[in-house]
Amino acid sequence: MKNIAVIGAGTMGNGIAHTFAQNGYKVQLIDISEDSLKKGMDTISKNLDRMVAREKISEEQKQETLDNITTYTDISEGVEYASLVVEAATENTELKLKIFRHLDQNTAEDTILASNTSSISITQIASVVSNPERVIGMHFMNPVPVMKLVEIIRGYNTSDEVTKTIMELSEKLNKVPVEVNDYPGFVANRILMPMINEAIETLYNGVAGVYEIDTVMKLGMAHPMGPLQLADFIGLDVCHSILEVMHEGFKNPKYAPCPLLTNMVRAGKIGVKSGEGFYDYSENKKAEKVSAQFSS
Ligand SMILES: NC(=O)c1ccc[n+]([C@@H]2O[C@H](COP(=O)([O-])OP(=O)(O)OC[C@H]3O[C@@H](n4cnc5c(N)ncnc54)[C@H](O)[C@@H]3O)[C@@H](O)[C@H]2O)c1
Structure with missing residues (x-):
């Protein structure tokens, strides 16, 4: 996996983009709002500055992390080459269903589609995708670069292979993934x-x-x-x-x-x-x- 598309550049989206980029992945950060993208990139830059000041990363690593992120306002363009899409847009069922219908039509069949939703059913989100076995919950905690847990939510149709890939990927981000089933509120x-x-x-x-x-x-x-x-x-x-x-x-x-x-x-x-x-x-x-x- 090389290209990760992150949809939504708000509180969670910019933290998720930061975490992937710092671990060497190419990130396509997508938001309908130019202003959110700008604020998101400013937040990432400030958080990296703090890490440099605490000597957790070098100035060079900060620059590499920022260089790994490209921003888009057009979702189709942003997800074109993604092996994984992590959706972190506003918590609204209709909006998420609309985004996943679009992803169903505009991503490769083997692109894994993850949602960072706090509470919306992964099974319901997956129901609008023609191959729902590739849809999974990847529930990061706030602030993402700091918090260790990723709650991995298996929808009713999520495949073993997709779950295994996402568990392993979370470990590569230095996180601790925990697998749970899809019922309201998950576990957290x-x-x-x-x-x-x-x-x-x-x-x-x-x-x-x-x-x-x-x-x-x-x-x-x-x-x-x-x-x-x-x-x-x-x-x-x-x-x-x-x-x-x-x-x-x-x-x-x-x-x-x-x-x-x-x-x-x-x-x-x-x-x-x-x-x-x-x-x-x-x-x-x-x-x-x-x-x-x-x-x-
Ligand atoms: N805030 C938290 O502590 C927290 C923790 C875990 C999970 N979550 C979940 O993460 C998701 C995002 O939450 P947040 O707190 O970052 O929200 P936020 O309001 O900070 O950011 C949401 C972003 O989504 C963008 N957006 C809206 N519609 C879009 C579209 N169609 N395409 C692209 N971008 C779009 C908005 O412009 C905004 O920048 C939600 O599902 C939420 O439940 C939040």
């Missing part, structure tokens, strides 16, 4: 999201404040950050939509998003990316204000 989010939702429910019920809940989980359970802060980093809109997928997929009320989470998403307080969620990121000290507002 099936366990993480109910914990985050329960932390929000605990706040909503007035049992404790933001600071108290996060501190209990950080110091008591040795989590590197509390569940409410983690939700802010993931994006409350993303957490909400993953819970909805599990709620709908299992028809089990235990996955229903907490009303406070729904309200915060409707109010546009979706975490770090909007400047405010359970903490306030617009000014340093305002985090305490949000905490006090919800404190019991």
